[in-house]
Amino acid sequence: MTAPSQIDDCLELMQKLIEYRYQKALHHQLMKAADHSMLGIDVLVLIYHFARIADGDILEIGSFVGGSTIAAGLGVRDSGRPRKIISIEVGGRLDDHRMATKDICKDLKRNLSRVGLLEAVALINGSSFDERTIASVRELTSPGQTGLFIFDADANVRRDIDCYSDRFAKGCWIVIDDYFSATEKGGPTRIQVDELVTAGRLEPLGFYGWGTWIGRWLGAAMIFFGVQTTGAESFMSWAWAAIVDI
Numbered sequence: 001m002t003a004p005s006q007i008d009d010c011l012e013l014m015q016k017l018i019e020y021r022y023q024k025a026l027h028h029q030l031m032k033a034a035d036h037s038m039l040g041i042d043v044l045v046l047i048y049h050f051a052r053i054a055d056g057d058i059l060e061i062g063s064f065v066g067g068s069t070i071a072a073g074l075g076v077r078d079s080g081r082p083r084k085i086i087s088i089e090v091g092g093r094l095d096d097h098r099m100a101t102k103d104i105c106k107d108l109k110r111n112l113s114r115v116g117l118l119e120a121v122a123l124i125n126g127s128s129f130d131e132r133t134i135a136s137v138r139e140l141t142s143p144g145q146t147g148l149f150i151f152d153a154d155a156n157v158r159r160d161i162d163c164y165s166d167r168f169a170k171g172c173w174i175v176i177d178d179y180f181s182a183t184e185k186g187g188p189t190r191i192q193v194d195e196l197v198t199a200g201r202l203e204p205l206g207f208y209g210w211g212t213w214i215g216r217w218l219g220a221a222m223i224f225f226g227v228q229t230t231g232a233e234s235f236m237s238w239a240w241a242a243i244v245d246i
């Protein structure tokens with residue numbers, strides 16, 4: 001069942017989005033970021049908003065040439081509260097696409113530099129599940145201190161949530177692209193996100209752009225089970241197991 005506070009939060013996000021549209025100068029900046037993004041402008045506006053209001057660091061997986069990274073960077077800058085922005089991109093080239101590039105990481109750095117955000121972002125050039133990447137993220141972040149997690153990479157968000165969720169603060173804003181998608185990423189992403197929602201680990205707050213899921217981190221699953229056995233001597237023994245969130 002949907003809690004009244006969850007409905008209020010969904011409505012508040014929708015309202016915020018419209019309010020930002022009327023902040024012409026800011027909206028123009030975000031529209032320029034959208035020139036370098038595969039995400040819809042509404043998603044970039046919400047990334048900006050979350051980065052601005054979140055307590056804690058920002059962790060992004062899949063920066064491509066920087067659209068979403070710039071939106072997060074502008075949000076942190078406008079918040080007046082410097083925080084870490086860590087963005088992971090495996091790099092390479094992209095052919096046969098309206099945003100084709102010969103060198104993703106080179107264009108990413110150039111685009112961040114053009115808006116004065118290159119120094120504000122810790123770029124990690126590697127795969128999100130590569131051991132060196134994981135070690136770098138763990139060095140740069142602390143447990144429970146990430147306030148915004150953006151996943152716009154491949155079809156396995158669960159893998160990276162399992163890897164990095166000990167970094168998430170309770171209530172960490174979560175942005176996951178390709179919940180709806182015309183690509184092969186759509187199906188697995190949707191199944192994984194729905195499973196996490198059903199398990200009470202993610203709270204949905206809406207869908208924006210072309211199919212981006214927006215929500216919050218509620219924590220690890222809480223599983224309790226008890227086993228009662230009655231032995232020959234009619235005494236009772238109990239076995240309990242628990243996985244509890246911290």
Ligand SMILES: C[S@@+](CC[C@H](N)C(=O)[O-])C[C@H]1O[C@@H](n2cnc3c(N)ncnc32)[C@H](O)[C@@H]1O
Nearest residue numbers: 037038062063064067068089090127128152153
């Ligand atoms: C859809 S694009 C990201 C778009 C970007 N967020 C934007 O605003 O336009 C996906 C990017 O994720 C990168 N990528 C895919 N799997 C990755 C992984 N496991 N680790 C790091 N980067 C990954 C790809 O190289 C690609 O640049």
